[in-house]
Amino acid sequence: MSPKAPVITTHFWIQGDGLDPNEFTRLVGIQPYRIGKKGELSSHPAAAKQGVKNRETFWVMEVEHNSYSMDEGIQALLGQIWPHREKVLEYVKGRPTVTLGMNSTIHMAEDRPVYEISLDSIKKLAALECRFMLNDIYPLE
Numbered sequence: 001m002s003p004k005a006p007v008i009t010t011h012f013w014i015q016g017d018g019l020d021p022n023e024f025t026r027l028v029g030i031q032p033y034r035i036g037k038k039g040e041l042s043s044h045p046a047a048a049k050q051g052v053k054n055r056e057t058f059w060v061m062e063v064e065h066n067s068y069s070m071d072e073g074i075q076a077l078l079g080q081i082w083p084h085r086e087k088v089l090e091y092v093k094g095r096p097t098v099t100l101g102m103n104s105t106i107h108m109a110e111d112r113p114v115y116e117i118s119l120d121s122i123k124k125l126a127a128l129e130c131r132f133m134l135n136d137i138y139p140l141e
Contacts, residue, residue: 005066006108007140010073012081012130013102014088015058018095024059027091028084033062068113070104070134074121077102082124089128101131109140 011033014024021035034043036054044052063076081088092098102125106113117125117132125132 012077016098103133105135
């Protein structure tokens, strides 16, 4: 049996009280994977059943890859948002409570991915003033 590549889920998010997810969608022209407004029931079915409400207003893009490269998902999302960087930066600049971020979550069996971010990704994340976080690592079942 050959090894199974890790499943890496990467999110680009923007969140904060000053965010209007619908306005941001119109501005960048990209459909998000998920949006939510502060105080609304969570979009996760299990959490919504328990009455969990969103703590913040958010807009999220997501990609998922079977890959040994953590940078692959980062590059995929940056490839979508980078052409709109000036609009994104202008939007955030006028809203001090709004922040940008990107995070990766890894599900793996035996083989680990390469925990490396390319210089190109680092430069673009920095230019966007975008936080980066390695979320969690889980067993692949």
